[in-house]
Amino acid sequence: QVRLVESGGGLVQAGGSLRLSCAASGRTFSTDAMGWFRQAPGKEREFVAAASRSGGSTSYADTVKGRFTISRDNAKNTVYLQMNSLKPEDTAVYYCAATHGPYGTLRYEYNYWGQGTQVTVSS
Numbered sequence: 096q097v098r099l100v101e102s103g104g105g106l107v108q109a110g111g112s113l114r115l116s117c118a119a120s121g122r123t124f125s126t127d128a129m130g131w132f133r134q135a136p137g138k139e140r141e142f143v144a145a146a147s148r149s150g151g152s153t154s155y156a157d158t159v160k161g162r163f164t165i166s167r168d169n170a171k172n173t174v175y176l177q178m179n180s181l182k183p184e185d186t187a188v189y190y191c192a193a194t195h196g197p198y199g200t201l202r203y204e205y206n207y208w209g210q211g212t213q214v215t216v217s218s
Contacts (some may be wrong), residue, residue, distance in 0.1 A: 097122045097193050097207040104189060104212030107181055111216070115176040117191030117209055124172040125149070128198035130205055131165060131176045133187035140190070144176060145198035154200060159185075181216045188213050
């Protein structure tokens with residue numbers, strides 16, 4: 096069983112930055128691809144970014160490409176999401192997720208989920 100714990104969320108003004116962290120335990124971290132998703136009030140949970148087991152391959156939603164960066168430190172069992180140039184529409188609960196398979200962009204591809212961390216961007 097994998098346990099994922101997100102941190103780093105908060106309130107930030109538009110144009111600001113935040114870095115989210117997700118600490119994993121319970122499995123060999125480097126065997127799982129990792130992803131970040133987000134869910135705004137009244138909306139479906141959507142894909143944000145994903146990284147392969149080594150972190151050498153990444154994927155981003157078009158809405159965050161060029162502003163967000165996913166990275167991972169397998170020695171620390173942690174995946175990060177650096178978020179720059181934040182916009183009010185980035186406001187959501189952000190979830191990290193782990194998958195036994197190759198990294199993907201679909202919710203059903205992920206086996207484990209964290210509890211989420213709130214990001215609020217004020218205009």
